[in-house]
Amino acid sequence: MPIDAMDLDLPMRSAWILLGMAGLVFLAIMVAWAIAIERIWSGRPVIPTRSGDPVPWGGPQVFACFFLWQVATLAAASVLRARRGADAEPNLIDAMGAVALINLAVLIVLPALLSRWNKARAIDFGLARNRVGRDVMLGVLTAIFCLPLVYSVQFMAILVWPPTAHPLQEMLFEERSPWVMVLAFFSAVIFxxxxEELLFRGILQGWLEKRFGVTRTAIAQAEITDPTMIELQPGLDPRVANLTALVVPAAIFALVHFGQWPAPLPLFVLAIGLGLLYRRTKSIVAPIAAHATFNGLSTVAMIVVVSMLPKVDPDVVPMPGEPGVSAPEGEAVEPEAESIQTGESAESAARPTRQSHPNVESV
Known part of the structure; x- marks a missing residue:
């Protein structure tokens, strides 16, 4: 039977645009997998390993960075609560703007503090002018390579748990102005x-790899000679050290996005890929590019769909391709500090959750 626009609940033009986007993404995935298979077939590593020195910061500085991040989150929540009044409903645009400002402050303040405390340099974050372009390309290809893995986990997860609405989706439904779309793009795709890669990969994973003896120089040397050359903490197995330094940041990263359950499950898979990318390149540039690519594909698709839907009550408009389930009524309201951190509003947690776009990343 032929399918028309009424069957899709979308203008046919929207369906063709989304189909074209899906085709381009599928083609890009095929290219990324072909490159990876060719490198494996020829005996080369999929991601080349670079050498480098351990990061100069230690545990107290890592704790201080995460503490300051949480203080900024709580302060932003307090300011927003004071601005709107005790009885007023939370404003998603204000919350998303606060998230963007907090992330911008993280990018400016934390490297400056680490530079002052530990004499950290740009190269300690893997920032080298002569390899930024290569790292960006490697990050984009890694994100595209990981897409089938991440979304397969997401698909299986939403078969078990009802997905919660993404805060970015809620904001775009409530206000579809160009300014809001620009804010969504900068917040989700850039800041x-x-x-997050600075915090979880650069600062936390960088310190864990030093703490457990998975030093940057030792990794590269051991691949050429003997794995036993890696100097570990006494009694620590090399595989345990490698796994711990990789899994702990990925797990914390996933838990930060717990408000969009079951998003933490596929996000954990994504974070493992980002951690491996950071370990191999010794740079936060490649994980940032991969993370931005992943968010960008989801955000652009969301903007296209939302902008082409008729403007009606967002509580009754499903996104195309959704599994057709929503969260149960009476869901508990999350603390406002968590809503600021993840971009989710308290209002969305208190009411029946809208059906979720298949985007697993939190802003």
């Missing part, structure tokens, strides 16, 4: 990936 959030850069700040």
């Amino acid at each position: 959030a990936p850069a700040a």
Whole structure:
């Protein structure tokens, strides 16, 4: 039976645009997998390993960075609560703007503090002018390579748990102005990936790899000679050290996005890929590019769909391709500090959750 626009609940033009986008993404995935298979077939590593020195900061500085991040989150929540009054409903645009400002502050303040405390340099974050372009390309290809893995986990997860609405989707439904779309793009595609990769990969994983003896120089040397050359903490197995330094940041990263359950499950898979990318390149540039690519594909698709839907009550408009389930009524309201951190409003947690776009990344 032929399918028309009424069957899709979308203008046919929207369906063709989304189909074209899906085709381009599928083609890009095929290219990324072909490159990876060719490198494996020829005996080369999929991601080349670079050498480098351990990061100069230690545990107290890592704790201080995460503490300051949480203080900024709580302060932003307090300011927003004071601005709107005790009885007023939370404003998603204000919350998303606060998230963007917090992430921008993280990118400016934390490197400056680490520079002052530990004499950290740009190269300690892997920032080298002569390899930024290569790292960006490697990050984009890694994100595209990981897409089938991440979304397969997401698909299986939403078969078990009802997905919660993404805060970015809610904001775009409530206000579809060009300014809001620009805010969504900058917050989700630029500021959030850069700040989160700085925190979780650059600062936390970098310190864990030093703490557990998975030093940057030792990794590269051991691949050429003997794995036993890696100097570990006494009694620590090399595989345990490698796994711990990789899994702990990925797990914390996933838990930060717990408000969009079951998003933490596929996000954990994504974070493992980002961690491996950071370990191999010794740079936060490649993970930032991969994270931004992942967020960008989801955000652009969301903007296209929302902008082409008729403007009606967002509580009754499903996104195309959704599994047709929503969260149960009476869901508990999350603390406002968490809503600021993840971009989710308290209002959305208190009411029946809208059906979710298949985007697993939080802003």
